[in-house]
Amino acid sequence: MITQMIKIVLKPLQGILIEGIGELTFGQSKASVENLLGKPSEYSNNVQSFYDNYEMRLDFDEKELSFIEFIYGPYPEKTALTLYGINPFNIGAGPLIELLSLKNNGEIDDSEAEYCYSFLNISVGVWRDATEKDLQESINEAKLIGKPQGTIDQLEIELESVKNFWTIGIGKIGYYDNL
Incomplete structure (x- = not known):
């Protein structure tokens, strides 16, 4: 049985667009997010919500959406991500770093280089456990x-x-x- 992947567009500094569902934007209230996505699969300390069906974790500060992380890479089973026109989970680590560096056009936290990078101007971070x-x-x-x-x-x-x-x-x- 072939399952239709949920298409999600990552929009740095703004939020995400989930095809057929709608847009999540930073600063949105937890109630507004739950109204759009339904109740999360799991909560953690009332500041994180996990949505297994979207393969993502949401963080809230002072009850407003502040961070969205896709945690089932590099082989998500339910979602197909797009960031700047590419799938960040299958372009390769090197080409992704090059693209994000270009889009960031500024300071990068590479203190854990090869495993983790944070692109400060565009508020994008990537991680892997090994190289x-x-x-x-x-x-x-x-x-x-x-x-x-x-x-x-x-x-x-x-x-x-x-x-x-x-x-x-x-x-x-x-x-x-x-x-």
């Missing part, structure tokens, strides 16, 4: 010490996933400035 180099080293080590082939096969599958970032978040103006 291709990390996984290749793990594969080589597993082969060297004679790990079972199943372990090596799993590492090779993970190698594909780290070619892209695993999460992408957008925030209101200044969101990443004080993190």
Whole structure:
């Protein structure tokens, strides 16, 4: 059975547009968000809402939407994202960093380079747990010490996933400035 992916356009510094549903904008109230999307799948400390059907987490400060993060990358099952005309989960880490650097046109927090970047002018952040180099080293080590082939096969599958970032978040103006 083929499931229709929910198309979502990320609009840095503004919010998102969910095809067939509507627009979420930074500064929107929690009640307004729930009116549009329904009750979240899960709450955390009354400042975060998780929507599994949209594969995203929403953060609220003082009851207003301040951050949206897509947390099921690089292989979302229910959503198809677009950011500046591309899917940020399948363009590749390097090309995504280049695009976001160009659009940001200013300071980038790359203190955790290769794993995490925050583009301060456009309030966009990306994250992954490992890099291709990390996984290749793990594969080589597993082969060297004679790990079972199943372990090596799993590492090779993970190698594909780290070619892209695993999460992408957008925030209101200044969101990443004080993190």
